[in-house]
Amino acid sequence: MKVRCTYCGAEFEVPNTVRTTTCPYCGLTLTIKSPEEVQPAEVDHYYFPVAPKDPFLSLMEFVSREYGAPEDIEAASTLEKRELHYIPVYFFHVRGCMRVANFEGNSAHATEVLFYPIVALRKGRLVEVLRGYPFAVRGRRFFDVSVKKKGVYHEPEFDRAYAQRIVEAALMSALRDEARACVPDYTIEESVKSVEFRGLVHYPIWRLVYRYRWRRYEAFVDGADGRIILAEYPQTLTARAACFGLAFLLLATGLPLSIAIGLLIKAPLATITGAIASVAGAVPPLKRALHVKARGSEVMELEKGQPKPFEALTKYIRVRKL
Ligand SMILES: [Zn+2]
Structure with a gap:
């Protein structure tokens, strides 16, 4: 059957038996009674199930393909530690639009639509590793208390309202920067923003420690889809x-x-x-x-160093000159 999202108005197809679904365009979770009776679902806590593939296997496949890794890396490495962390992430759907102009009559129009995740932890290794990480958006399920027993469960360290303020401030400054780059000495003529909460998600992240010869190496693997977030590996002379x-x-x-x-x-x-x-x-x-250890990632560019907190947001912005 065809259903229409109550938030963004998009129409999409779902199997007739489905009673809850997530809009593929804006991420809103909907309850479907019939194609005519569609409502936003009231649940806003989700989790991602862990992918069945062994994360160490994914890691070894990745590092063995990396430049400079020794040929016997798969055969000679042993797994020493395997921890599953459930990380709290607030998801927002962000829409922003700003029109600016200057005295010379130049004007610009910056718009922004994207999913923006905020890891609800204040500090630590996991926060560093996950900075700017593009979490998977699809495939989440309603939260189930049994998740708490599956791994190291992290409670959110700040609330959703605080996270929302971070996202709003990031959105406005990203739009302003982009507009300024286009039209110097501008004044804001119009600005629209909407930051919609899309739920708290407990997201699985593997932390692995393996040994190759006499050294230990650390790696982080996305538990939901097996992507290698960050991997240390030995490199040959x-x-x-x-x-x-x-x-x-x-x-x-x-x-x-x-x-x-x-x-x-x-x-x-x-x-x-x-x-x-x-x-x-x-x-x-x-x-x-x-360095004896090299670092690789399937998702992020490491050479540039750690991305700044809002870099991920800025890079999606498109400015159109009017
Ligand atoms: Zn929608």
């Missing part, structure tokens, strides 16, 4: 030497080249920017060369 060589090459060619170009076009600034670029390019491989 050859790989480290190759990284060192690459860093050296970037410096050895980049620096003289920038000087030559600077002299050629008589622009000292070209030399400086060129030098900065080659040093910046050489830093990531040099860092890798100096």
Whole structure:
């Protein structure tokens, strides 16, 4: 049968036997009595069931494909610790729109629609690892108390209203930044925001510790879909030497080249920017060369360092010049 979402108005197909469903467009959970009688469900606590695949197996498949990992990594690694954490996450559906203009008559229009998760923990390793993590949105189920016994259960450390204020502030500043980049010296002509709560979800995250030869390595795996969030792994001497060589090459060619170009076009600034670029390019491989452990992720870009809290939000924003 076809049902219509009471919040966003989208129409979508569900099997005739289904009595509760989640709108694929805005994430609202609906109770269906008949196609004509659809209501927002009153439950707002969910959990994600744990995927059946062994997280250590997913981890080994991932690290064995990573650049520089030893060939015997799967055969020679042993699992030492396996913890399942149920992490509290508030989900919001965010819609924002801002129109700005300046004296010269330039105007811009920034809009934003996305799911925004807030991990309801204040500090700790898990908060660091999950910063900016794109949690799965589909597949959640109504909360069941038996979940509390399945792993390390974390209660939310702040309430939903506090989380909502974080999201609203992030949305406004992201819109403002984006508008400012487009139209300098602007005034806000119009701004609309809607931040809708989409439930508290207890989300499964595996923390694994494994041993390869005489060292221990830590990894975090998404319990709901098996994605590798963060994995430490050993890298071979050859790989480290190759990284060192690459860093050296970037410096050895980049620096003289920038000087030559600077002299050629008589622009000292070209030399400086060129030098900065080659040093910046050489830093990531040099860092890798100096560490025994490498880090990889299936989802996030680690080279840039930890993302800032609202970077994830900003990067979705599209600005349209009017
Ligand atoms: Zn909807």
